[in-house]
Amino acid sequence: MSSRLLLRVVKNSKDLKLARRSLMLQNAEFRTCHGGAGGKRWMFTVVMATDTTSSLYQDMIDRKIIHPAQFKAEGDSTIKSVTKLKDGKLLEIEWNSGGKHRYHSIWLRHNCHCPDCKLVVSGQQTVAIETIPSSITVQDIDISDDKVMKMVWKEGDVTHKGYIPTDYLKCYRYSGNALAEKSEAENIKFSTDTAIPEIDFKDVMETDTGLYKWLKLLGERGLCLVKNVPTISNQIREVIERVCYIQHTIYGEIFEVKSVENASNAAYLSIGLRLHMDQMTYESAPGIQLLHCLKFGEEVEGGESVFADIHHIVDVFRREHPKEFEVLCRVPVTYEIMGYYKSSGREKPVHQQIHKPMIVTNQYGHVISVAYHENLTGALQAHEDDVEPFYDAYRLLVQSVHDWPYKFYHRMRPGDMVTFQNRRALHGRNSFINRGGGERLFQGGYMNIDEFKSMLIYLHNTIGDGSRLCRMGLNDMC
Template identity: 30%
Template sequence: MQFLKLRLQNTYAVAQARKKDICGYAPHTKNSAMPDIRNISLNKEKTVVEIHWGDDHKSSWDAILLRLYCQCDRCVDKICLSSLNEDTFVQSVKLDTAPTDNDLLVEIGNDIFDKHVTKISLTWLRLNCYCDLCLNNAIAERQTSFVDPQISFIPSVEYSRIVDDRDAGLFEVAERVMKVGFCVIKDTPTVEETVIKVAEMFAPVHETVTNKMFNVRIQPGPRNTAHTALGLCYHQDLPWYETEPGVQFLHALKFDEDIEGGESQFVDLFQVAEILRKEDPEAFNDLARIPATYETIDYIRAKPAHYETLKPHIELDYFGNVVALHWNPGVEGTLRAKGDDVKKYYRGYNKLLGIIRRKELEWAFRMDAGDIIVFNNHRMVHARKAYSSKENGQRHLQGCYISLDEFRSVYVTLGESLNREVPLFKVGNKSSF
């Protein structure tokens, strides 16, 4: 009979030296230390290792995961799930008893490597415990923090801060965007394409249907309301893409003093969704189930476009958490829902819209020439108040987009290099992590 034999040995430091699992993932292990252990035992079927830690926490590790997450020299970067044959491996897994020490060593019958011993740091096992409590705590730590716009200052960083200490300045911008959803970089040069130069300090600029950079100003014969002086309703940019652009930069090249109106407005859509979930669970569930249609179909514009997609306003993950939101009434296409869902959809739609319009949730402020607003386009909906000028004043903005994942990576890595606290937040990239 082939079986999996479990024992422990004093070979700790494997995880500290490598800090990555067999598929190349490096868990966040800053300031991790060897945990105390009270007891290690097996379940009745001898297929799960049960670890009772010194802090009284209990972890259960399935034998299949123990084999997959081996950190020995033979396995790191060489073996992933696809390497294991279910017929010959999964069905033959068994565990035997073991003493206690620093590393878990596991022998598996019918292993794909001859005379292989699986080795996993106990520190790694504690850090990556996947029990309900640990998963829930990890998710809770990453929940979006909601900031009350009625009692808070507009988050901002002076451009001179970036010039004087680039890494610290960029981190402080990213930190505010991660925590609040947006940040204003003050007093940047009012020179065309400055917005691209600033954005590229974080990540490469994305080319979209609006090209690498776009202008927001009054234009003759406009095909977009943004190119008028009319107000813009709350929206996210370009929702008809598979994934909306992640981080948007908007630079005020000109905002003449005689212009009346034109204030920028922001609302945290994640906060809106949680309010809806609390106040009307039925509407929340309907908007998480029934898809909206987003489209831009225009063959006569300078850059012809045909974009169309269906996705719900609210996306939930495996854990039932809101991980993505989509909202732009200006580019909604024909609803493609089953007949019984039409009234349910619009009931939920109106509920969500009503919460978005609540004044107590709104950030509203006037940009100054030289301001660059940096915001999470997956989290924040933005709008503009109508404006006018008696003396032909100009309001001219330039904008561009970068990847949200790249932006978050810069936030984390800069924070680590600067020895700052780097809490990880849910950002709207369809994941709780």
């Protein structure tokens, strides 16, 4: 745009804010001058506006509603052409990099990134959905800027002028097979490698690169052994707080795992523990568990830690027992724990109960979460026709877990901290016997899965390649 045209538009605008909006110059600098007959006042810019949209993408970054790193994996998001369909109710975008995707006008309007529609910093939407009628159409489109698609929406006499970054459009494409392809990309890449990946404590604590490596191993493999952790109390908290706050449960924040008499929890005995997930009685069970070995005397025989990937087990189970798999997806299980008495060893009385299926799939049939704890299953509350089919299916799944050939075994040593996805990596232990004065003492704690995933995505986008991460066992339907 020439400086002369810019001045004319500004002179004819009654309001500075209106002038900015009509020109889509969110960052332009204006000042007051005098001129014309009778000392008439008008506004003009001291900025030469060679391209009115060139500043829009930077403006969104300045407003902190987007970050270029979040779209790193999308590559070239330049739009080659846009075609209006159904009189503007639908747009078809063709990308320079190949491929076409369709977007509804109401979706585009709801995702407008202009200052009237997105809050600074948080990027929260301020447009009320009830103000956007289903009949809204896109009237005008401008793709002269490689980074931004400008639009004018129209409904009757009401118009709205706004824009959306093109990398946002490409990232959140949804037409055709786009969603199925994204869901497929998030499937876990299973491995039969039973060596537990390792990382040094100093790397995790002292550099963001080391922190990213640890979280990425946890995300991809489901477990990771942190070595050379100081054998002092509360190191669990130090490690967790590199990512987020520690998650509180009915066992407090940091709990000890050791053999005690008359324990209310099998974990505090010396018996073997069958493979399980912790805290299945929660609607949102802890996502990451950490167990820090403080003492493990040579006099203690047995007590090795055991792990298995339940998502891998269920993947095989589904192929071998499709009818039973369907039953476990459909019939809810009761998970229950109670402690009404002081001898339960908890700070407050407890009676948790929840009903949920063992296996949850998304709209594409991909397994997104599994809940598994044999000792916390309460009284089944299912339709009478489902009782026997459920127990037949459950028995088969339990047998599949017990017979699984790709288990991880590790005898913890003082200074080891095993970290694992509680919703993916089943954990247990072999029974142990103390032949002398030795002691087996662990400290444990939990990390919220959403906060873990948040930090991993941030580091993956800023340090890593930004590609889609695999599922982590939470109820994310994508």
